[in-house]
Amino acid sequence: MPPVKTRPEAAGTNGPRHIHQFVARLAWGDAVGNQVRYLQSLLRSWGHVSEIYAEQWDDSCREQVRPARDYPREASRDSVLIVHHSFESRMVPMIARSPGRKLLVYHNVTPARLFEGFERKVAIACDAARAELLAMREHMDAAFAYSRFSAEELAAAGYRHVAVLPFAIDWSCFDTPPDATLQAELDDGCANILFVGRAVPSKRMDDVLRVFTAYQRLYQPRSRLLIAGALNRDSPYGAFLLGLKDLLGPERVHFLGRVSAAQLSACFSVATAYLSMSRHEGFGVPLLEAMYRGVPVVAHAAAAVPETMAGAGIATLSRDPMEVAQLLAVLERSAPLRTQVIDAQRARVAAFSQDLVAEQVREALSACFEGRMPALPAPPEPARVELICPGYSLRPDAPMSRLTRALASRVPGARVLALRPRTLAPRAAPGPEHIDGPPVWHFTADQPVGLPAEPLPGSSAMETAARASSAPHVYLGVDTEVAATLLPLASAPAWGARSATEARAEGDASQRLGARLFELAPDSLDATVEALLQSLSSRGGPLHERG
């Protein structure tokens, strides 16, 4: 018989504290849903009244959830609402009118560009989710993220009281006995390469297929690829994946679809290595799951992946399938190396022991529950002009970096937004760094920065910082990923410069900027600076002196 749901009593000043959670969709088996359920059990074990409110939910979660529209009525001034944000929810008005304190837990939102060409609707929803992140800022008393990579974006969005929360994992979920039939079928002497995740473009299962093909053709013909996770064969990306499999022609590729806990255990029990080529992870639970189950991990070091792995397993900055295949080959062939990797992974997993994490979560949240927020220094003065030059610190001698330096020295109150060099870890609180003059705010790139000839990757944190600022934008380089993302979205007036030596950024940037787009010839840096300054100082420009 299902448990009888009763309406939680409105929180009063006496008795247990009411700490509830909101999630746009409560799903079975996904990382956010598991985290919400685990936090609920922690909150209840600490003596709080805790319910989960959601706008949508899976059928299997029906008994665990209350409709989000009821929350404003059921909450009181003493209630605390923990809002989990990872996708568009359309619930910001509900959150705004709800009484009580509110805390944000940011799981990160996949950059829309990773869905382009495959999932138009999802890409739009991802952009909307980032707009919601900005819209929720004024309603939140504190904000938490599960990685410094995500915390950096929260700080960039203007959230105060940002902290990194340790990820709570219920390891007992991974101790399910393996499905004996599947285990016997797969344990036939083949080297099994495993990936777990939904077939969405951001997970780059196409790259997993490419790496596996290289591995099978060059190093281990007796190998098998296991992909466990929902695959929609009717979606464009599903069709692309199946077509790619036919084109590349690797043997023994198994798309298992959604699997049960026992089947997943069977997959891990026979896996030679876990391979992830995902371009975006806010944390990356399957990486730790593989570590817990003693399977060596090879992963592309994008987004929060290096932080989650923390030196355990093998994270690679390379996306070359033939190079990544070498890593799979050495893990299979060298037993001492494999043992060393597994030992390091076990040490990493030990840092996430449940008691330790529960205590850390309690420490991090209790101050917010009780309203004891530390005083913060005054925020820095808002910039007068945002100079957006992703390559400023990475490629200091590039024409756009030199133009940025020259412009920054002439524009008072300007700040430079740039990508962080790849050797430096993300910072939970980005701030100005004075390098050779102007204040530079560094942000972590979403993907590892490649060779000088390759285009620079985008940065969600930098894009959010620019969207949060009302100052005019000056794009020093309009053919960058950052400019391509921001130009259609940002409401601030914009100027831009493009390099004459590069391919002309035709189309979008030209149409959007019109006469505010200037060309930088190799020998005319000063002339371009003057032209930009003149345009910025003209009527309607940020440097125009009125009166």
Place this chain on the structure above:
Amino acid sequence: MNADDLLTQSPTAEAVAAHTRQLPEPDPKAQQALREALESSTRTPVAAEWPTLLQEARGKMDSRHAEPATSHRPGVGPVLVAVKRAFRFTFQPFINEMLRRQVEFNESILDALATVIENQREHARTQAQWRRDVEARLARLEPGPKGRGATKR
């Protein structure tokens, strides 16, 4: 594999890179064939525009708002137009609510159609690629001026 491209502490990046250098060198022909296959499998992202076939339907998706009010009647025409406008202005919130589910349905069905069209495009692209690949293989096998085993006829 270059140690600079690896992030690992135990074993060190240098140790892993050294192990990769000890791997037996794969057959150059196999490497070249693989490189060609991998290159041909790359897919440049296509523009995120709606399929042309659906552009017109998309323009009519939102059925809540009618065409601008007009009248062909001489004399009373302007009065009728004013009345129509006043009616719509007054009742538009109710019209919106009545047609809300219709608009949602239109949106869903257009999304589904767009997905079907994009899926077909993806299949067509794969088939074209597959055909090119097969033709290239045939050209290598067949005797003739283009094939490797060219013989006199």
